[in-house]
Amino acid sequence: SSRPSAHTLPYLCAVFGGCYALFLVGARTALDQNIPFDNRLLSPLLILAIVGLCVLTGRDERWPRTLAAAALAVLALASTVRGTVIAFRFSGTTVAAYSSDGWRGSETLDHALRLPRSVLVITNAPDPLWLWGRRPAQILPPRSSLYSGEPNERYSEQLRDLLASTRCKRAVLVFFSQPTRKPPRRVDPVVAGDLRVSDPTELEDGVVFEIDEPACPG
Numbered sequence: 048s049s050r051p052s053a054h055t056l057p058y059l060c061a062v063f064g065g066c067y068a069l070f071l072v073g074a075r076t077a078l079d080q081n082i083p084f085d086n087r088l089l090s091p092l093l094i095l096a097i098v099g100l101c102v103l104t105g106r107d108e109r110w111p112r113t114l115a116a117a118a119l120a121v122l123a124l125a126s127t128v129r130g131t132v133i134a135f136r137f138s139g140t141t142v143a144a145y146s147s148d149g150w151r152g153s154e155t156l157d158h159a160l161r162l163p164r165s166v167l168v169i170t171n172a173p174d175p176l177w178l179w180g181r182r183p184a185q186i187l188p189p190r191s192s193l194y195s196g197e198p199n200e201r202y203s204e205q206l207r208d209l210l211a212s213t214r215c216k217r218a219v220l221v222f223f224s225q226p227t228r229k230p231p232r233r234v235d236p237v238v239a240g241d242l243r244v245s246d247p248t249e250l251e252d253g254v255v256f257e258i259d260e261p262a263c264p265g
Contacts, residue, residue, distance in 0.1 A: 060099035064092050080196050097122065145175040155253030159221045167218040169209060172226035185209060190235060206241035213260035220244050220256040
């Protein structure tokens, strides 16, 4: 038979798990620096461990069978406890992303949603504005590539195009200090200069600037 035997399957699981871990590290290093080593991406390793341990419980040898059964029991208990805790605390975890309690109580988000609909909003986090208030917004261009980390060579040009889109209307820059799980950030001086921001309103989790938009022609 070409199928792996009960003796080789645990080793195949270990080899596949090692290859998968190396693939994740390589993808994060060379392709996308935003790949998080979180439970979603690491769950295949848990599945491989469970498969391998289940096979070992069918071995004739007493000690491998006993140790594998004990490890499975520990994994089952830990998974049950963790799943229960996450279920009760889901809205307070980072897994909930923009629907989490942190965004529900965001002072900057509340300020932005109370602005008149005629105001054009430019922001570094448009998703929560739409999710919580169906408020459309223009997104700031990235300073560097989200995947390779290379600098955006058209950064200033894109900012100036963004400023041009504010002609004949009031516009504000809504800047969240920590829109993702990355460390807190501050407004890039290039953004402040090219968008001609002024009159900052400092808030608990961000800042809102007025934009000196181009005047209407005539």
